[in-house]
Structure formats: structure tokens, C-alpha cells
Amino acid sequence: MIKSILLTGVGGQGVLFSAGIIASAAESAGYNVTTNEIHGMAQRGGSVTAQVRFSDEEGELSPLALVGTVDVLASMEQIEALRYAHWLKKGGAAVVAKTAVIPVTVTNGECSYPNDVEERLNQVFDHLVWLDCVEQALKMGNARLSNTILTGAMAKELPEIGIEHWRKGLLAKLKPGMEEMNLQAFMKGYEQCSNI
Amino acid sequence: MRKLLTGNEAIARGAWEGGVTAAFGYPGTPSTEILENLVKYEGVYCEWSPNEKVALEAAAGASIAGARTIVTMKHVGLNVAADPLMTLSYVGVRGGLVLCVADDPGQHSSQTEQDTRHYARLAKVPVLEPANAVEARAFLMEGFEISEKYGCPVILRTTTCVGHSRALVECGEARDKNKTEFVKDPTHFVPLPLWGRKLRVKVEERLDAQAADAANHPTLNKIWEGSGKDLGIITSGITALYCKEIFPEAGILKPGWAFPFPDELIKKFAGEYKQVAVIEEGDPILEEHVKSLGVKCSGKDIVPRCGELTPDKIHEIRGKLFGGNEPLPQPVKQAEGLPTRPPVFCAGCPHRALFYALTKFDVLVTGDIGCYSLGVFPPLGRTDVLICMGGGFTLAHGMDKAGEKKKVVGVLGDSTFFHSGMTGLLDVVYNNGVSTLIVVDNTSTAMTGHQDHPGTGRTIMGNPAPAARIEEIARACGMKRITVVDPFDQQNIHDVLEREIAAEEPSLIISRAPCPLNIRRMPGPKRVIQADQCKKCRACLKCGCPAITIKAGEAPKIDPLLCAGCRLCEGICKFGAIKPEA
Numbered sequence: 001m002i003k004s005i006l007l008t009g010v011g012g013q014g015v016l017f018s019a020g021i022i023a024s025a026a027e028s029a030g031y032n033v034t035t036n037e038i039h040g041m042a043q044r045g046g047s048v049t050a051q052v053r054f055s056d057e058e059g060e061l062s063p064l065a066l067v068g069t070v071d072v073l074a075s076m077e078q079i080e081a082l083r084y085a086h087w088l089k090k091g092g093a094a095v096v097a098k099t100a101v102i103p104v105t106v107t108n109g110e111c112s113y114p115n116d117v118e119e120r121l122n123q124v125f126d127h128l129v130w131l132d133c134v135e136q137a138l139k140m141g142n143a144r145l146s147n148t149i150l151t152g153a154m155a156k157e158l159p160e161i162g163i164e165h166w167r168k169g170l171l172a173k174l175k176p177g178m179e180e181m182n183l184q185a186f187m188k189g190y191e192q193c194s195n196i
Numbered sequence: 197m198r199k200l201l202t203g204n205e206a207i208a209r210g211a212w213e214g215g216v217t218a219a220f221g222y223p224g225t226p227s228t229e230i231l232e233n234l235v236k237y238e239g240v241y242c243e244w245s246p247n248e249k250v251a252l253e254a255a256a257g258a259s260i261a262g263a264r265t266i267v268t269m270k271h272v273g274l275n276v277a278a279d280p281l282m283t284l285s286y287v288g289v290r291g292g293l294v295l296c297v298a299d300d301p302g303q304h305s306s307q308t309e310q311d312t313r314h315y316a317r318l319a320k321v322p323v324l325e326p327a328n329a330v331e332a333r334a335f336l337m338e339g340f341e342i343s344e345k346y347g348c349p350v351i352l353r354t355t356t357c358v359g360h361s362r363a364l365v366e367c368g369e370a371r372d373k374n375k376t377e378f379v380k381d382p383t384h385f386v387p388l389p390l391w392g393r394k395l396r397v398k399v400e401e402r403l404d405a406q407a408a409d410a411a412n413h414p415t416l417n418k419i420w421e422g423s424g425k426d427l428g429i430i431t432s433g434i435t436a437l438y439c440k441e442i443f444p445e446a447g448i449l450k451p452g453w454a455f456p457f458p459d460e461l462i463k464k465f466a467g468e469y470k471q472v473a474v475i476e477e478g479d480p481i482l483e484e485h486v487k488s489l490g491v492k493c494s495g496k497d498i499v500p501r502c503g504e505l506t507p508d509k510i511h512e513i514r515g516k517l518f519g520g521n522e523p524l525p526q527p528v529k530q531a532e533g534l535p536t537r538p539p540v541f542c543a544g545c546p547h548r549a550l551f552y553a554l555t556k557f558d559v560l561v562t563g564d565i566g567c568y569s570l571g572v573f574p575p576l577g578r579t580d581v582l583i584c585m586g587g588g589f590t591l592a593h594g595m596d597k598a599g600e601k602k603k604v605v606g607v608l609g610d611s612t613f614f615h616s617g618m619t620g621l622l623d624v625v626y627n628n629g630v631s632t633l634i635v636v637d638n639t640s641t642a643m644t645g646h647q648d649h650p651g652t653g654r655t656i657m658g659n660p661a662p663a664a665r666i667e668e669i670a671r672a673c674g675m676k677r678i679t680v681v682d683p684f685d686q687q688n689i690h691d692v693l694e695r696e697i698a699a700e701e702p703s704l705i706i707s708r709a710p711c712p713l714n715i716r717r718m719p720g721p722k723r724v725i726q727a728d729q730c731k732k733c734r735a736c737l738k739c740g741c742p743a744i745t746i747k748a749g750e751a752p753k754i755d756p757l758l759c760a761g762c763r764l765c766e767g768i769c770k771f772g773a774i775k776p777e778a
Contacts, residue, residue: 010537023362027200034328035200035362038304045742046539060328062437063361066507068525082531090527102745103537107737108575111535124528143757 002055003160004065008084009076010101011045014147017173018074019050021151022158025169026054029161036063045104047080054160074154076147077101078117078130085124093157094125097150098132129153136188145185152189163190201365203358206329207266207296208233210336215371216240217263217291220251222615223644224270225305226359227298231268232647235656237370244647244656247586247615248273252280252295259293259349260385262376264340271299271310272584276616278315281349285319286387286395288347291374292340296352298359301477302504305643307565307584309502311478312353316455320399322406323351323455324416325433329363335452338416342409342453346402353454355477357434357504403456410451411458419465422446427517428469430462430486430493435477438510457485466491473498473517477505541570543743544719544760546709547636549683551578552739552764553690557697559603559632562591564617566609567643567711568636575740579607586616592631593624603697605632610666611641611649618669624702625674632697633704635666636683638711646714670704677703684709684719686767712760720761721776727751729773736765736774 005022009015016037026033031054038049051070053061065087073088074095075081081096088094105111114120121128131153137146148170155166167183174182201209207230211219218241221231235242245251248269255267269277274297281295297315300306316323324339326332332354339350383391410416420440427446429439436450449465451458466472466486472493474483483495498516500509508524515522541548551571554561555578563569563579564587572579581591592606606624608617613635624631641647648654653663667678677699681689689707696703712719725736725744730751736744743758744765754765756777766774 011539012542023200027364033200033362033364036357037360038356045537045542047537060330060437060440061363062441062507063328063357063363063434064438064507066442066511066525068527079534080537083534086526086528086530088528089525102742103535104540104573104575104740104742105538106535107742107745108740110574113535114533120531124531 002053002061003158004070005052005072005074005154005158006065006070006084006087007050007052007074008080009048010080011048013048013076013101014144015048015050015076018147018151019052020173021169022052023169024172025155025161025165026052028168029165031056032058032061034061034063047083049084072154072157074150076150078121079114082117082120082124088125091126093127093129094121095129095150095154095157096121096131097134097146098130099134099146131189133189137185140181140185142181145181148182148185149189152186153192155186156190166190197367198364199367200362201329201333202229202360202362203326203329203332203354204229204360205233206333206365207336207352207354208237209365209367210333211266211294212237212240213333213368213370214292214337214340215264215373216266217373217376218255218258219243219266219268220245220255221268222246222248222251222273223641223647224273224298225644226300226356227268227270227273227296228644228647229359230296231656242656244649246650248277249280252277252284255293256280256284256289259289259291261291261378262374263291264374265291265293266296266336267293268296269298270306271297271312272306272308273297274312274315281315281319283387284349285321286392286399287385289343289349290347292343293349294336294339294343294352295349296336296354299353299355299478301355304356309478311481312351313455313481314479316351316353317481320403321349321351322346322410322453323353324452325353325454326358326452327434327436327450328358328361329365331452332358333365333367335416346406348402355433361434407456407459410453410456411460413453413458416452417458417461418450418452420448422448425468426470428465428472429475430465430472430482431475432482433477435475435505435510438505438507439475442507442510442514454482457482459489462486463489463491466493475499475505475510475513538573539570540573540740540742541567542713542760543741543758544712544762546638546683546707546711546762547571548576548739548741549686549762549764550634550636550689550707551576552768553683553686553693554578554605555738556690557693559605559697560595560600561605561607562588562595563607564588564609564612566612568607568609573740575738585612586620588612589617589620589624589631589633592633593620593627593629596629596631603632605634605697607634607636610635610637610639610651613666614650614664618673621670621675621704622673629702630700631702632699633702635704635706637666637706637708638714639708640711640714642711642714646711666706667704675702675704677701678706679704680706680708682709683707684763684767686764718761720763722756722759722761723754723763723766723774724777725752725754726773726775729771731771731773735770736768739764739768741765
């Protein structure tokens with residue numbers, strides 16, 4: 001068994017942080033793990049992706065999945081989910097933040113930002129979780145918790161990893177003092193997803 | 197003890213376990229994290245050198261004195277360090293020296309797509325190619341052994357995907373360090389032609405011995421038996437892992453010791469399969485050699501020469517090999533009509549302010565490699581030519597000497613000024629140039645993640661250091677016109693640019709403001725646009741700030757989550773509609 005997760009978003013949104021949590025949780029659950037992330041120019045507001053793959057078999061794992069075979073796609077920006085939709089396998093889960101980060105190419109009139117995002121998301125994804133996680137994070141008092149909420153929602157789509165390992169994975173990636181808030185945010189995402 | 201490490205973290209781990217004494221490098225994606233991680237281990241001397249040539253020379257000294265040493269750089273860095281590499285191959289080393297070079301297939305963050313294996317052939321030194329973090333650690337340690345056995349430097353070639361991918365790595369403890377004690381032997385360490393000619397012969401003899409060693413090496417090469425004997429794939433590095441998943445039935449040979457070529461191993465493997473394919477990323481180096489051994493194989497006739505060989509490309513190759521069209525498992529079509537999202541200057545970046553000021557002048561701008569390369573994109577569009585690190589001043593000088601009618605402004609960063617740009621300034625002054633030279637000084641090697649350099653006053657090991665002053669260096673070179681400006685003070689910078697661009701002699705402007713991401717402090721309070729005072733003239737959009745957005749028919753808005761309070765937009769607005777937040 002190999003599970004592949006593709007994370008997307010915009011530089012600075014916490015894509016790599018979220019990938020770290022998944023990898024750490026999968027490792028805690030005893031799986032063989034590999035990750036890949038694109039650094040460099042991408043961190044300057046560009047499109048960012050990371051992949052996590054885990055398997056119950058030992059040995060060398062390719063850190064990149066084949067297009068169209070990813071089990072879960074998590075996107076911290078809504079049109080980035082559309083950009084990478086073709087990576088998801090048939091029946092795979094898409095967990096998408098209801099967040100629009102307007103690229104400078106739109107502001108300066110070169111391109112336009114689609115205004116039918118909801119319709120397009122529903123069209124391409126069979127199983128879509130669309131979360132207003134920034135709004136929820138702001139209600140919790142810190143916009144930066146939005147990616148933890150999204151990660152929680154995504155965790156629900158990966159039942160191969162038990163909740164105790166998710167907790168461990170999350171705690172392993174947090175700075176001291178941030179644990180309680182992030183655990184709450186994670187559970188908020190994890191629980192509400194199951195209601196959809 | 198198993199740890200989940202990136203390839204770069206694993207290289208650092210391998211160096212430490214292998215008893216490294218000293219490490220040198222210059223930051224460059226995707227190699228930067230090697231030194232950043234190695235410095236966390238106790239008792240290893242690490243440094244960011246001003247450039248890659250300096251790093252390799254210093255490492256050569258350390259190794260000749262007996263110490264195990266690593267040097268780190270990206271592929272284009274090896275161009276800079278090529279001179280010492282060629283001679284070091286003759287002179288040789290004593291303590292193991294591993295040169296870690298990270299190639300960037302697909303050009304994720306590089307100006308070229310070079311294949312470092314060419315340098316290994318040119319310098320006649322071994323190259324090891326790990327496929328993942330497990331091998332990165334092991335190969336680095338093995339590299340020390342090979343380097344000491346043959347008394348020559350060894351190249352550890354990684355690629356972006358190897359350096360930035362994680363795997364679970366079994367780690368061990370550190371071996372004792374070598375004793376450092378130089379043993380005098382000028383016939384060995386001074387390649388005057390008299391002795392150099394003898395060293396030259398030894399290098400060739402060494403290659404033959406290494407090829408035999410490579411073919412029989414017990415751990416560096418890998419063969420995965422497939423389910424049949426129809427297809428044998430010869431490949432290298434991470435491409436092997438993709439092939440393993442996409443060609444489960446094929447036999448796969450992955451020579452980890454990639455040069456000198458393990459001829460006997462290749463011939464034996466190829467002889468076992470009906471059909472052989474060489475699937476390698478980059479140039480057809482392995483393929484041409486396999487063919488020279490008389491092995492019939494497919495290669496670049498079906499494998500792309502350019503770009504990263506990602507799993508979907510391997511899937512395409514599979515289709516071509518088997519003559520059928522196995523479509524990609526693609527339940528959804530790739531989306532069309534989405535806005536592009538190129539990297540941009542961050543909100544609050546001082547480079548934006550400088551390039552915005554330059555948009556008011558009819559000049560040509562030559563640049564170099566750093567965050568400020570992004571000044572080329574609209575709406576700023578203020579870079580016209582860019583070649584290489586440190587080249588911003590000299591390009592301007594050359595255009596000017598050729599008689600270009602427009603004034604040419606050369607731009608460098610602070611780190612690249614120290615890297616190789618300051619010789620360009622010397623050139624302009626010495627040869628009576630008239631270019632306007634600008635250093636965009638954010639006191640950090642920002643693009644690669646804020647490394648220190650000779651101007652920051654601190655070393656990678658966290659020790660205080662004398663901070664080299666760009667203006668003092670320029671003055672010592674004979675530069676008379678030197679102005680230091682705050683780029684966010686738009687009125688002043690406009691006046692300075694106007695005056696200096698008109699000057700009929702060389703001029704240096706240092707645009708100085710720290711990278712806000714580095715000092716983790718916003719330049720000022722967040723700004724807001726007062727909708728009632730906004731005339732919707734869109735002038736503020738012309739600075740390309742990602743925090744300012746606009747919806748059709750509405751006044752622009754500043755996103756409070758993104759705004760860094762740099763006040764550039766406030767200075768641009770002629771109607772006073774942009775103010776610090778209350």
C-alpha cells in the first residue's frame with residue numbers, strides 16, 4: 001500500500017509546515033515515509049507544492065507520485081486546488097481552503113481571477129471539502145491557525161493514521177507555547193470535516 | 197536510530213559521521229541546507245565563503261593538511277570553482293574531500309540546467325550519485341574513503357529532488373577526525389610543469405583503477421531484479437526510483453559510482469536482457485558511454501533532454517518503449533485559464549522600492565542573481581539583461597563601452613557584490629567607465645534563506661565578525677561618487693538617481709534597507725487606503741505589491757494580513773489616500 005498526498009498553496013501559507021505534520025504523523029504510525037518539497041523562488045509568493053507518500057512496505061520510495069494517482073489533495077488556496085486537480089485519482093479527496101490569494105498578475109491586469117471557483121471545484125472534485133478556515137482561525141484569534149485547521153480536515157481523509165499519531169505529529173512540529181491553540185485548531189478541522 | 201531527513205540533512209549527517217573537520221560553501225538552491233545543518237553538529241568548522249572558488253580553495257588547503265573536508269555549492273557555483281577543481285585533481289588531497297554539487301534539473305531556481313557529470317569527466321574525478329537521503333548519507337561517507345584511497349577529490353552529485361526529499365535514514369555515531377599535520381612534498385603539491393606532467397600521467401592511471409573499483413563496489417551500485425528478462429534499464433540517481441515504480445517488470449541497474457564508468461558491471465547487466473534502455477536525466481552521458489561499449493540501447497531517442505524527468509515523463513517513455521499508448525491515469529483534465537502565479541517581491545521588500553524608482557528613468561538595467569532578479573517582472577519590468585552572479589556591473593560597463601546610447605545602470609546585491617561583483621566595480625573605475633552602479637543592500641543572502649556573508653558582521657557559526665563595508669571597498673577601488681540611500685524615501689531616491697544617472701563618471705548608489713523577513717520586523721505600521729479619498733487612479737498598483745488588490749469598479753484595498761508597512765504606496769499616492777492604520 002502506498003498513500004500519496006499533494007499539498008498546494010502560495011509561498012508563506014504553511015504548505016511545508018503541513019507536509020511536515022503529515023510526515024511526522026505517518027512516521028509515528030510506523031509507516032515508511034518520504035516527502036518532497038519545492039523550495040527556492042517559490043517561497044516568494046509563487047505557487048508552492050509538497051508531496052508526502054507513506055507505505056507499509058520498507059525500501060526505497062519515490063518521493064513523487066504519478067499525476068492522477070494522488071489519494072488526497074489539500075490546498076490552502078482555492079484556485080491552486082484547480083491548478084493541481086488533475087493530480088488527484090478518481091474518487092480521491094480534495095480538501096480546499098475557501099481562501100483567495102490574488103496574484104500580482106491579476107492586480108496588474110495581465111490575467112483574471114476566476115469568479116466561478118465554487119462551481120469549478122464542484123465540477124472537478126467528486127469528494128470536496130471546502131473550508132472557510134481563515135475565517136474560523138480569525139474567530140480563534142489567529143489567522144495563522146488556518147493551515148492547522150485545514151491539516152486537521154485533511155487528516156480525517158487519511159484514516160490509515162490514527163488520531164493519536166496525528167497529535168504526536170502535530171506536537172513534533174510546534175514551537176513551545178503553541179501546542180494548545182494548534183491542537184484545538186487541528187481538532188476543529190478534523191471534527192467538522194466528518195460532518196460534511 | 198532512524199531519522200526522517202532530507203537529502204541535504206543526510207549529507208550533513210554523513211559528513212559528521214564520517215569525521216569531517218571543516219566545511220566550506222556558498223549558498224545556492226538546492227544545496228544551501230547542507231551547511232546550515234552541518235553547523236548544528238558540535239566540533240565541525242563551517243563557513244560561508246565569499247564565493248565557490250574561495251570555498252574550494254580553502255577546502256583544498258584543509259584537506260592537504262590532512263583533514264576530512266566537504267565543500268557545498270549549486271551547479272552554477274561549480275563554474276566559479278572550476279579553476280581550482282581542475283588542478284586539485286592533479287595535486288590531489290590527503291584528508292578525504294567531497295565536493296557536494298547540487299544540480300537543478302527543471303530549473304526550479306536556476307538560470308541554466310547543467311549536468312555536473314561533465315565536470316567530473318573534465319576534471320577526471322569520481323562522481324557518486326545518491327537517489328535519496330539514505331544513500332546521500334552513505335555515499336558521502338563512502339566518498340571520504342574513495343577520496344583518501346586515491347588521493348583525489350570526489351564529487352557527490354545530487355539534484356533538487358534528492359536534496360529536498362525526505363526518507364527514513366538509519367544513523368550512526370561520528371568516527372574520529374583525521375590528525376591534521378601537513379607533510380611537505382612539493383613534487384606532489386606544486387604542479388609546476390616539471391612535476392605537473394608526471395601528475396597528469398598518474399591521473400589517467402587512477403581513472404583505470406577507479407573504473408574497476410566502481411564496477412565491483414559492494415555498496416554503491418544497485419540492481420533491482422524485475423519480474424522478467426525482457427527489459428533492462430540503466431539509470432541513475434532519483435530517476436531510478438521513478439523507474440522502479442513505473443517499470444515493475446524491468447531489471448534496473450543504478451550505478452551509484454557513476455564515473456569513471458563501471459564498464460564490467462554495465463556489460464554484464466546489459467547482457468542479461470533482450471532490450472536495454474538508458475533512462476537518465478540531463479545529458480546523454482551514460483547513454484553515449486554504454487553505446488561505446490557496444491551495447492545496443494535506446495536513450496535520448498525516447499527520453500527528453502530538457503527538464504526534470506518526473507514520473508509522468510517516465511510514464512511517457514514507457515509508452516514509447518512498448519510502442520503502445522498507455523494513457524496517464526488522469527480522471528480530470530488539466531485546468532485552463534487560471535491566472536499565473538510567478539514569484540514576486542514580498543510585501544515590504546526594499547528591492548521593490550528601488551526598482552519602482554528606476555521605472556521613472558529611461559535607462560537600461562543590467563542585473564544579477566538574487567531576489568532582485570524578480571525586478572524583471574511586470575509591472576516593474578526594470579531589468580533588461582542578466583547573465584550570472586556578480587555580472588550586473590560588468591554587463592553595464594560593456595554595453596556602455598560598446599557605445600550604447602542609453603545610460604546603463606548595473607545592479608548587484610550585497611552578497612553578490614562580495615561574491616564576484618566587486619571586481620566589476622574595480623573594472624568600471626579602472627577603465628574610466630561611466631556606468632551608474634547600484635548595490636541593493638538588504639544585508640543578507642536573502643533568496644536562499646538569509647545566510648550571512650562578509651558584510652553582515654556574523655559567521656554561519658554565530659560568531660561576530662568584522663562587517664565589510666561596501667562603500668569603503670568602493671572608495672579603496674577609486675570610486676569617488678558614492679551615495680547611500682533609504683529606498684523607501686522615494687523623493688530622495690528619485691533626486692539621487694536623477695543626479696547620478698546624469699554624471700559623466702562612475703557612480704555607486706547603495707540602496708540600503710534590511711530584508712524584513714530576515715530581521716522579523718516590519719518597516720512600519722500597516723497602511724490602509726481611505727476609500728473616500730481614493731480617486732481610483734491605480735497608481736499604487738504600479739509597484740506590484742502583493743498586498744494591494746483591486747476588484748473591478750472598486751477602490752484598491754490593502755490586505756492587512758499581507759501588508760508589511762513599508763510606506764512605498766503611501767509615497768506613490770498623490771491624493772494622500774493611503775495612511776498608516778489608526
